[in-house]
Amino acid sequence: xxxxxxxxxxxxxxxxxxxxxxxxxxxxxxxxxxxxxxxxxxxxxxxxxxxxxxxxxxxxxxxxxxxxxxxxxxxxxxxxxxxxxxxxxxxxxxxxxxxxxxxxxxxxxxxxxxxxxxxxxxxxxxxxxxxxxxxxxxxxxxxxxxxxxxxxxxxxxxxxxxxxxxxxxxxxxxxxxxxxxxxxxxxxxxxxxxxxxxxxxxxxxxxxxxxxxxxxxxxxxxxxxxxxxxxxxxxxxxxxxxxxxxxxxxxxxxxxxxxxxxxxxxxxxxxxxxxxxxxxxxxxxxxxx
Numbered sequence: 001x002x003x004x005x006x007x008x009x010x011x012x013x014x015x016x017x018x019x020x021x022x023x024x025x026x027x028x029x030x031x032x033x034x035x036x037x038x039x040x041x042x043x044x045x046x047x048x049x050x051x052x053x054x055x056x057x058x059x060x061x062x063x064x065x066x067x068x069x070x071x072x073x074x075x076x077x078x079x080x081x082x083x084x085x086x087x088x089x090x091x092x093x094x095x096x097x098x099x100x101x102x103x104x105x106x107x108x109x110x111x112x113x114x115x116x117x118x119x120x121x122x123x124x125x126x127x128x129x130x131x132x133x134x135x136x137x138x139x140x141x142x143x144x145x146x147x148x149x150x151x152x153x154x155x156x157x158x159x160x161x162x163x164x165x166x167x168x169x170x171x172x173x174x175x176x177x178x179x180x181x182x183x184x185x186x187x188x189x190x191x192x193x194x195x196x197x198x199x200x201x202x203x204x205x206x207x208x209x210x211x212x213x214x215x216x217x218x219x220x221x222x223x224x225x226x227x228x229x230x231x232x233x234x235x236x237x238x239x240x241x242x243x244x245x246x247x248x249x250x251x252x253x254x255x256x257x258x259x260x261x262x263x264x265x266x267x268x269x270x271x272x273x274x275x276x277x278x279x280x281x282x283x284x285x286x287x288x289x
Contacts, residue, residue, distance in 0.1 A: 001253075003129060007133060012245075013244035014140075014141075014148060014199075016224055016240035016241070017244075018198060019041060021151060022037060022194075023221050025164065025168070025188050025195075029185050032092050034096050041217060044066050045066075045209050045213070066201055067201055074190075074192075074196075075186070075189060077099055081099065111211070113211060115208045115209065121136060121139060122135040140203060148237070151195065165233070216262055219262070220247075223239070224243050226279060227268065239279075243268055
């Protein structure tokens, strides 16, 4: 059981971490609470289904095209609807929430409210230490580690990553240093939406697709970002894994209370904030933001 909790916790944590990292990046650089973020995660999964099942596009190509299409849609939505009002916090919240609902309604119109499943990339099972896992779980586990590792290298080992983190830490100083704010914000939006699209693509074969599948992840992602400390890259990732393991642990250890899975994030968040109102890695406690 503990091995299953570990594997499922890593997979769920990786999904939430990719989403939380993208959410945190765009908040840090552009000061935008993008409530459409997890709708892109859902859209990516549904596009893979549509391309492969309806248009008979090869599965691997469907994954690639889905991610590219979602990034283009996300960039266009930002440029046309969000960027012009990005300094108005309430307007951004309303617009991004409406966009998320539009995406959901579009999915409902095209696919209906029926549950869908996606063809697995890899088939078969693997047994070790008395535990049997599907190869799709193992593939997803590896993909999650690879994506998070790649993004970490990008943010902390490249000049682009340094510019993104500098802009997130202090926009005025970054502007004085000659960093192009609008260009960096655009690149950050692309990375943020890309992470959401990749998260949807990576975990899609393990989940049932349905038009409201973006709602619960949005709650968890916002809780993870606040739990870790707003604007903290490290905190967002750690917060995501804490909440994921709390959810998975509840489902496996107390299955009778599995229906409370959605409340776990809020309970953990409230418990931590009562002790540390700034979050685990709030800006006053973190040097790497």
